[in-house]
Amino acid sequence: MGKKQNKSTQMKPTDGEQEILSALWALEKATVRQVYTELSGKRDVGYTTVLKLMQIMFEKGLLDRDETSRSHMYWPRQKAQVTQRRLVNDFVQKVFGGxxxxxxxxxxxxxxxxxxxxxxxxxxxxxxxxxx
Incomplete structure (x- = not known):
């Protein structure tokens, strides 16, 4: 399996990272190519952009990866519901005073x-x- 990251998964994903997380939650595990294919059906996005973002997300601790094969497999470190609840809680605190x-x-x-x-x-x- 891929290296475990010690970085916090509590950070707020950027819009691009959130799109990748959504694709990976739907796919469960995927290669960069599979995520790229999923995203490119919805909007204009470059393969190298998806690759770079997924590498950054791995370094930030948002994704895990299996490096045992040529095409690395990636998956989110947290389930969709955990991330969604944390983001909603942050939003409620900031925008609606809790x-x-x-x-x-x-x-x-x-x-x-x-x-x-x-x-x-x-x-x-x-x-x-x-x-x-």
Whole structure:
């Protein structure tokens, strides 16, 4: 397996890094070529740009890699949900003064939720109320 990095995975990924993480969460493990193929279907991106970003992400501790074969395999060090929750928490603290209620109200007033999303929100609120 690849070298373990001691760098913190708590840093906020850049927009480009976030795109790569999203591709890798969908693919689970992938070569640079596979990530490049995934991203190039959505926007204009160069192979060497993807390669360089993934190397930087490995050095930063955002990705792990297996170097045993010619084409290195990469995967995220954290699951999508862990990173998403950390980023949302940071956002709530910075933008809404720590108020999740303000976040939810703003989000729901900005974009209409689907009936399935509303059902999920109701279920979560019911479960949170039952914990009190």
């Amino acid at each position: 108020s999740t209620g303000k976040l939810v109200l703003n989000a729901l007033s900005t974009k209409k939720a689907t009936p399935a999303e509303i059902a999920d929100i109701r279920k979560m609120l019911d479960e949170m109320g039952a914990d009190e």
